[in-house]
Amino acid sequence: MRKPKVVIVGAGYGGLMTIVRLQKLLGVNEADIVLVNKNDYHYETTWLHEASAGTLHHDKVRYDIRNVIDRSKVDFIQDTVVEINKEEKKVILEQGEVSYDYLVIALGGEPETFGIKGLKEYAFGITNVNSSRQLREHIEYQFATYNMEEEKNENRLSIVVGGAGFTGIEFLGELTNRIPKLCQEYDVDFQKVKITCVEAAPTVLPGFDPELVKYAVSQLESKGVEFLIGTAIKECTPDGILVAKGEEEPREIKAGTVVWAAGVRGNAVIEKSGFEAMRGRVKVQPDLRVPGFDDVFIIGDSSLVINEEINRPFPPTAQIAMQQGEVCSRNIAFLIRDKHELESFSFENKGTVCSLGDDDGIGVVFGKKITGSKAAFMKKVVDNRALYMIGGAGLVLKKGKLKVF
Amino acid sequence: MRKPKVVIVGAGYGGLMTIVRLQKLLGVNEADIVLVNKNDYHYETTWLHEASAGTLHHDKVRYDIRNVIDRSKVDFIQDTVVEINKEEKKVILEQGEVSYDYLVIALGGEPETFGIKGLKEYAFGITNVNSSRQLREHIEYQFATYNMEEEKNENRLSIVVGGAGFTGIEFLGELTNRIPKLCQEYDVDFQKVKITCVEAAPTVLPGFDPELVKYAVSQLESKGVEFLIGTAIKECTPDGILVAKGEEEPREIKAGTVVWAAGVRGNAVIEKSGFEAMRGRVKVQPDLRVPGFDDVFIIGDSSLVINEEINRPFPPTAQIAMQQGEVCSRNIAFLIRDKHELESFSFENKGTVCSLGDDDGIGVVFGKKITGSKAAFMKKVVDNRALYMIGGAGLVLKKGKLKVF
Incomplete structure (x- = not known):
């Protein structure tokens, strides 16, 4: 019997979270898992402002993808996605193509310039x-x-x-x-x-x-x-x-x-592949699949989830992408095991911290407002948590922000 | 009785060597000494290739001039020399002017582009x-x-x-x-x-x-x-x-x-001030004074000394500039003490080492050819010697190339 093939495109917060959970959930004989990413490294999008200002070296904001994937279960292809052929269930790459039974699109966002000249x-x-x-x-x-x-x-x-x-x-x-x-x-x-x-x-x-x-x-x-x-x-x-x-x-x-x-939009591949989208973002079903395409999940910056409380989309963040990755991995396991009642995604806001440099910040954590060094401390906790969720304690020791005091 | 005023313009190898020797030779009551330099730091011209390639930080190739001058004897003016008024015995600066009894021009060289377009x-x-x-x-x-x-x-x-x-x-x-x-x-x-x-x-x-x-x-x-x-x-x-x-x-x-x-010429101030020069370099007398101007010395890259053996000018180097500085300081002391038989300069070639990176080089030292790590070692000795001659052991410890093995 042929094993179902799961392809995940994009190794950002959403894609990697899906992979690391999926490789634990599924046995070697249950599925072939393929990860496609442009670079052989993952980078912390939420730390890029530091690399850009020069306060943190860019090698500190990235790590080798092969450090977190289980290579006995996941094949890694380094290539750039050109387009998704939904009808033939293929991902077209610059150097080739990959067919899929289940696809997770986690390609991340792109800058939105709103047509401003120059x-x-x-x-x-x-x-x-x-x-x-x-x-x-x-x-x-x-x-x-x-x-x-x-x-x-x-x-x-x-x-x-x-x-x-x-x-x-x-x-x-x-x-x-x-x-x-x-x-x-x-x-x-x-x-x-x-x-x-x-x-x-x-x-x-x-x-x-x-x-x-x-x-x-x-x-x-x-x-x-x-x-x-x-x-x-x-x-x-x-x-x-x-x-x-x-x-x-x-x-x-x-x-x-x-x-x-100033602006983020969904990935250009979304529109190029003919998915119905608003600024490159697809309004996904509660189970994170694309309406009309039961084998395609979209998570992260190219997905759109409505915050029912205010009837507006949640802003694209690492936090939501990672939570989506967790649900997405479980839903794929359900499908592979022929369970067709999938889990619904709901965003649990754990809080938000905005840093103002290494030593200052503002935030709301568990409903409490914080500022200054307390916020700066919480920011580092949040940053380390993302590493921990994907790569465990080893990755935190290697790439974490350990000077928290 | 008015003290004679000695003005030294330029704090490169020649200028600084003149200053540090002069401040030892002369008592506080014998002369007023003024040093004029564009920056408040001296830089090691012979190390700039390292700062340019990025193998040595530029702060390692410079030091504060005030670290090596005796401030009880030398006044330091940070300003740029515009022109020398030889007739009125004045140095015209961007922000003012300074009169002199004795002047040492040690302004260094400038790139020569030979009129090549662009x-x-x-x-x-x-x-x-x-x-x-x-x-x-x-x-x-x-x-x-x-x-x-x-x-x-x-x-x-x-x-x-x-x-x-x-x-x-x-x-x-x-x-x-x-x-x-x-x-x-x-x-x-x-x-x-x-x-x-x-x-x-x-x-x-x-x-x-x-x-x-x-x-x-x-x-x-x-x-x-x-x-x-x-x-x-x-x-x-x-x-x-x-x-x-x-x-x-x-x-x-x-x-x-x-x-x-590819090219070095003398300083543009030389020509602007009306000294007779070839590509900005003045053929000085054996006592390092300018023919016809008994109160003006020129040393370093803007001076021209003939190598009698081959009847061609010595190339401008740190080595020759520093040796000129030593003689120049003694000759100024002679003049101030009314001794009019001045010392003649003659270049003593101690050898030349050309580095090929941190770990390699070529050279001729005391008449012996050397290559590889031996030459690289000798290069560091030469670099440290320049520091020692001007700033003593303290400067070598602070700025020296100590990893010589």
Whole structure:
């Protein structure tokens, strides 16, 4: 009898959680499991703001996938997914194709630029290991070049962050801690550095408790960040950005570095493969399968789950992706064992911590508001927990944030 | 009675050696001594190839000038020299001016581009701390960007070094040691990196023993350097360089990084101040004074001393600058003490060691040829000696290359 073949595409939080649970749930003879991923490593998307600011080396935010998969049960293919052929039940890769009986799409999200002119060409992203280290090196190069020029160009020391959501604020926390070190390294006067955060929404960190938001803003302002709230980026140019508040005439903010940290959408593969989607996100059934495709699960940033309390989608986070991975692995085991009553996913919010650098943060944990070093501590606990859930204590010891005190 | 005022401009090897000897030779009441320098630090010009390649941090190649001057005897002014007014005996600075009774010009050299189009605009230099760290960051940024691009541009991994003299070869030695680390850091295939050295002269390291030159070339070739000898750079562009051998049609070598390490000339201030000079270098009297100006000494890269044996100028080196500084300080003391028979300078060649990275090199020391780790060891001895001569054992302990075994 042919064993059913389970293919998981993407080794982010959702994909890896599915794999590590599935390889425990299923015996070697029950299924063939295949993991496809672009890189041979997993990276901690929620730590990329640190690699981007240069406060944590990018090798610390990634680990080899082969460290966490059980190679007696899982075949790993390093390749890039081009498209899903749902009819023939095949994943088309750049270098070949893989057929499946059950498919888990966990490809992660992509930056959403909302069609703003120039962002794709000129703005840097906090998206993956490649983009983060490029951003880090770009900022360093701007500082290194500043003193080389006869006519000093202070725009090289101007950094704009587009977006005051989670990623933008966490990046600003790290960046403001890093700037004094960059100034020392490149003999630059700290007073000449300019950091601006532009947010189109009427508030920083929409959805967060207003008291905590106020704390975060005042902490970052005290470290030199200027916030332009309710202000939209109209265009990004090689020299900076054009912004406008409401119907104002756009004005220019010159900047040697523009970081776009404002939008996430689902993966382009979703639309390319003909799934019905909103900005690349598929509204999945309670069992996490795609309506009309009983053999395809979508989890993580490309899935859309409605928060019934407020009738709006849950924002895509590592927390929800990992919880989906747990349910997804159990549902696949059910299907393989011919049990067709699947488990329904419901998100259990364990809390949210937004870091403001290594030593500061804000958060709501078990319904309690926290700030400062307590929040920074909880952030490290959260980061370590993700490692523990996927790779156990060994991975925490290897890659964990152990200096928690 | 007014004390005579001695002004030394430039805190390189020559200038600092003059200062540290002079402050020992003269009592507080014998003279006012003023040191003028653009930066508040001295940097080891002969170590800049390491900072440029990124094998040694730039803070390790510089030290605070105030660590080596005796502040009870020497006033330090941090400013940039614009011009010397020989008639009014004044040094014109960007922020003011200083009058002198005796002047020592030790301003160092500048890159000579021989009018080759585009070099000033597009090539990087191993000239000072600013240019070295910019070059290091530029190479890193090229590597960091390589994996970010949809269409991989291998020219980003192509580095051209113009000049196979001392600086060019020492830089290549460090660079070839650094490349494997860069490849690992940025997930780049080592095979895709291309390093080319272009030299217009018919040989690498002109003036060096041919057997040693052969050793150096073969060591660097084995680490991936391609040498184009007897080949001139005709132009530098944003995309690379145009080269030609003899009367050949110029051909393009694409490169994301072009380093110009081929020519040194004297300081532009020399010509601007109306001294008679050849490429910014003044042929000084045996007592190191400028013919016709009994109160002006020139030492280091802007001075020209003839090697009588071959009737050609000695190349500008740290060794000759420091020996000139010793004689210069004694001659100033003579003048201040009204002794008008000055000492004549004669260069005593203690040997030359050219490094090929941390662990390899070639050299002639006390007339004996050495290669490999022995030469690398001697190089560190030479480097430490320069520190010792200027700052004593304390400076060697602080900044020295102590891992000599």
